Amino acid sequence: MSTAAVRLAFLRSSRALAGELPSVAAVLNWFDAKDRSRFEVRRAPLTALSQWHYAPHPMRLMHRSGRFFAIEGLRAETGFGPVASWDQPIINQPEVGILGLLAKEIDGVLHFLMQAKMEPGNVNILQLSPTVQATHSNYSRVHAGATPRYLDYFTEPGRARVLLDQLQPEQGARFLRKRNRNMVVVTDAPVPEHEDFRWLTLGQIKALLAHDNIVNMDARTVVSLIPLADPDEGPDYGLIHDVGGFGLDVYLSFCRSDKERHTMDELMAWLTAGKARHAMRVSCLDLDRLRGWIVTDEEIRHETGLYFSVIGVDVKAHTREASSWSQPLLHHGGQGLVGFLCQRHGGVLHFLARGSLEPGNRDGMEIGPTIACSEVAARACRTCAPPLLAHFLEPGKGIVRYDAVQSEEGGRFHHFQNRYMVVELPPGQKLDLPDHYAWMTLGQLWRMARHGHVNIEARNLMACLGLLETLP
Amino acid sequence: MSTAAVRLAFLRSSRALAGELPSVAAVLNWFDAKDRSRFEVRRAPLTALSQWHYAPHPMRLMHRSGRFFAIEGLRAETGFGPVASWDQPIINQPEVGILGLLAKEIDGVLHFLMQAKMEPGNVNILQLSPTVQATHSNYSRVHAGATPRYLDYFTEPGRARVLLDQLQPEQGARFLRKRNRNMVVVTDAPVPEHEDFRWLTLGQIKALLAHDNIVNMDARTVVSLIPLADPDEGPDYGLIHDVGGFGLDVYLSFCRSDKERHTMDELMAWLTAGKARHAMRVSCLDLDRLRGWIVTDEEIRHETGLYFSVIGVDVKAHTREASSWSQPLLHHGGQGLVGFLCQRHGGVLHFLARGSLEPGNRDGMEIGPTIACSEVAARACRTCAPPLLAHFLEPGKGIVRYDAVQSEEGGRFHHFQNRYMVVELPPGQKLDLPDHYAWMTLGQLWRMARHGHVNIEARNLMACLGLLETLP
Numbered sequence: 001m002s003t004a005a006v007r008l009a010f011l012r013s014s015r016a017l018a019g020e021l022p023s024v025a026a027v028l029n030w031f032d033a034k035d036r037s038r039f040e041v042r043r044a045p046l047t048a049l050s051q052w053h054y055a056p057h058p059m060r061l062m063h064r065s066g067r068f069f070a071i072e073g074l075r076a077e078t079g080f081g082p083v084a085s086w087d088q089p090i091i092n093q094p095e096v097g098i099l100g101l102l103a104k105e106i107d108g109v110l111h112f113l114m115q116a117k118m119e120p121g122n123v124n125i126l127q128l129s130p131t132v133q134a135t136h137s138n139y140s141r142v143h144a145g146a147t148p149r150y151l152d153y154f155t156e157p158g159r160a161r162v163l164l165d166q167l168q169p170e171q172g173a174r175f176l177r178k179r180n181r182n183m184v185v186v187t188d189a190p191v192p193e194h195e196d197f198r199w200l201t202l203g204q205i206k207a208l209l210a211h212d213n214i215v216n217m218d219a220r221t222v223v224s225l226i227p228l229a230d231p232d233e234g235p236d237y238g239l240i241h242d243v244g245g246f247g248l249d250v251y252l253s254f255c256r257s258d259k260e261r262h263t264m265d266e267l268m269a270w271l272t273a274g275k276a277r278h279a280m281r282v283s284c285l286d287l288d289r290l291r292g293w294i295v296t297d298e299e300i301r302h303e304t305g306l307y308f309s310v311i312g313v314d315v316k317a318h319t320r321e322a323s324s325w326s327q328p329l330l331h332h333g334g335q336g337l338v339g340f341l342c343q344r345h346g347g348v349l350h351f352l353a354r355g356s357l358e359p360g361n362r363d364g365m366e367i368g369p370t371i372a373c374s375e376v377a378a379r380a381c382r383t384c385a386p387p388l389l390a391h392f393l394e395p396g397k398g399i400v401r402y403d404a405v406q407s408e409e410g411g412r413f414h415h416f417q418n419r420y421m422v423v424e425l426p427p428g429q430k431l432d433l434p435d436h437y438a439w440m441t442l443g444q445l446w447r448m449a450r451h452g453h454v455n456i457e458a459r460n461l462m463a464c465l466g467l468l469e470t471l472p
Numbered sequence: 473m474s475t476a477a478v479r480l481a482f483l484r485s486s487r488a489l490a491g492e493l494p495s496v497a498a499v500l501n502w503f504d505a506k507d508r509s510r511f512e513v514r515r516a517p518l519t520a521l522s523q524w525h526y527a528p529h530p531m532r533l534m535h536r537s538g539r540f541f542a543i544e545g546l547r548a549e550t551g552f553g554p555v556a557s558w559d560q561p562i563i564n565q566p567e568v569g570i571l572g573l574l575a576k577e578i579d580g581v582l583h584f585l586m587q588a589k590m591e592p593g594n595v596n597i598l599q600l601s602p603t604v605q606a607t608h609s610n611y612s613r614v615h616a617g618a619t620p621r622y623l624d625y626f627t628e629p630g631r632a633r634v635l636l637d638q639l640q641p642e643q644g645a646r647f648l649r650k651r652n653r654n655m656v657v658v659t660d661a662p663v664p665e666h667e668d669f670r671w672l673t674l675g676q677i678k679a680l681l682a683h684d685n686i687v688n689m690d691a692r693t694v695v696s697l698i699p700l701a702d703p704d705e706g707p708d709y710g711l712i713h714d715v716g717g718f719g720l721d722v723y724l725s726f727c728r729s730d731k732e733r734h735t736m737d738e739l740m741a742w743l744t745a746g747k748a749r750h751a752m753r754v755s756c757l758d759l760d761r762l763r764g765w766i767v768t769d770e771e772i773r774h775e776t777g778l779y780f781s782v783i784g785v786d787v788k789a790h791t792r793e794a795s796s797w798s799q800p801l802l803h804h805g806g807q808g809l810v811g812f813l814c815q816r817h818g819g820v821l822h823f824l825a826r827g828s829l830e831p832g833n834r835d836g837m838e839i840g841p842t843i844a845c846s847e848v849a850a851r852a853c854r855t856c857a858p859p860l861l862a863h864f865l866e867p868g869k870g871i872v873r874y875d876a877v878q879s880e881e882g883g884r885f886h887h888f889q890n891r892y893m894v895v896e897l898p899p900g901q902k903l904d905l906p907d908h909y910a911w912m913t914l915g916q917l918w919r920m921a922r923h924g925h926v927n928i929e930a931r932n933l934m935a936c937l938g939l940l941e942t943l944p
Contacts, residue, residue: 002730003736003737006735006737136748157907162738162745163737163741164737164740164741165740165745166740166741167744167747167748181744181748183741232704232728256704258474263475263478264475264922265478265635265636268636268638268922268923269634269635269636269638269655272637272638272639272653273634275639276568363834450736450740451923451925453923
């Protein structure tokens, strides 16, 4: 398939609400009917977790095998942002895993194999995940044992055709330099079925993203990289003749345009200058020497009770492959807010990106959404609220284009929910912005994302944008 | 200026052999007439270098101030390539500097301000360098003293318009994770003159690149990022009606085309898979514990006399601002070979890129040229020669499109010369290639380079390609 054919297949799939399952309702019926009682998640003290312990030099919480991940202490120092220095625990998981979507044409429409997957930190036990979530140990088969289902489509050359394979960063505020391969591969051959997996269209996945907590973070990051138009081509109105409203704006913002407020060269220069101007010094610390944090046998928490805590869980899965394990999770109370402001410039929808500098970023500043704040900040009083918060909490003349609650990865985070929003400002409304903000189109965001410059919070929101709105 | 206008200005400048200086010969006359006797470079033992010493824990060679750079010990271990593990000294210079070209339109043609600059490691003392080569300490003005001439055009907002600003990696085999900002900025305002600086067209710089050792590495890396066509647009034959031969092939390879052998998505997937499959473990070692290396008061050298050595120099500049300093340099005997094979596929020139994994790379595999080998390997017997070496040493039916000797940065390297070559294979000649090779057009290489994925050796060769060949 040429690039054009692949892009067209993505576009068509993104418009399809009926597929192998006849409707979004049918997908929800299947998903709701899954048995959640097979899984049991119980809180346990960190020091009681089987195979986990506090190791010294530096003091950290780790698995006795040295594998999986560790919770380490970190000090951040920076001249960027309102806080000059802070300490925090962070997850160190050096392995690069695969988040993979297997695709297949069914009746001429591209479908994606999604899994109803249990994760211990999910608020609702099950969420829809990509076909494969595998760590490097899984896919390089370092250790014996079952390899994840369908993994070979992503690792065996010739088994499927690779449509997309990119290294993408995850939460730099919680992970130390973590990245995963985000992959989409396509096959023509028959694929074995399994009761936990269903073939969905991209349109069905996008429609499910309007619901709270159905599509998991790993699926969202892969979906965010699937373009809804070819950013190298102008719009093809024949293809989208019945798309209307905000969906049409989203499509046009993906397409090539000469109405972009900044050129790609200018945006690269903006990002480079941001990386050069705003630095962060990160150093390792013993967990029990972190300022403001309390480390106990039970948990690790901040003395104010704010931010997040590290808790332990024992997990039991009463499935045919009965299994149980213990692990730490990062618990987050309340709800954060992650949002993009967008606005038409020259008739083309632009999104307000913000340079984001987090201690776990691999290469300094990344491109983030307009706002991303934890629960603490989201409910903050006006005097200490993050910039532009009011545009989301009281949109006024702004139009709320997207508003749903989504969870971060349930394999590492416990009940970590964010409210995701896209708010469109009236054309012409001026904002007074510092130089680490820049307006860009979706096509430009996508080009930046392809090279790993766009952070997970911004990608999450990109995934939620679709072309489902039709003309009245 | 729009992107299109900037690209057009670059293209026009790249075709101009006459500018403020009327010809390439006039540039060479000016350059040759510069007084080289003002500079004196003398070998000195490492331990006799003023302000430099061997520091412990880990043992390394460093400046007493902790600034500038250090020579450290490193062990590399990898499953990629013929050697599984080796030790070597490496330069650790954590600062991000600026390599900047100031541009200005003169009589409607974009000119670039080039400097005849002395560097202690240059075989010929002076080479043409970009307008500014500044370390972060220089441009953030951490210390008192004169700031480099013309620096403010690159650092003061509003002083000039930024056309290009990218973070680019340098030699991963010699530098530990080093990157510099590569910048091109343009001004309309009068620029103060200085005897060591001249305004050259891009065509003049490209023509000088056909000569040995005139244009320095810092200039070459910035020039490599200046596109000769807009990779988003098809060819405009009106603009290049008199370009012929290989120059026309170079232009068409920069332009948008549907004849590309791989899509950008496929090339990103190729690079990502290479990064995921081929890893290198790098650890710090004391200099005096490196296997095979001998550390003395005089120098650091390999026991075989091969590879490179670390030597010391005392430098005196008898200029108005009389100055002297001492520093270590990495001395390289003989000549390496850096080359691209190219070939027409579907009528469009493609270049054979090779995944390159070096211990100093920041993010694993980068995109390198077809071949890059040190003097040792270049003269190696057939049984241990690097792949494809014969295509350069005995081109046979291949056509040599570029062949000149260029030096690596004279501020860190002493007499480090490489023969740079581009050889075009006859169409249809098949090569049997492992999966870490990929054919790509110049437009694709340029897109990859923009995001920092292309290594300095490949960029050097990109800089040497031009549109100067005219129709007979």
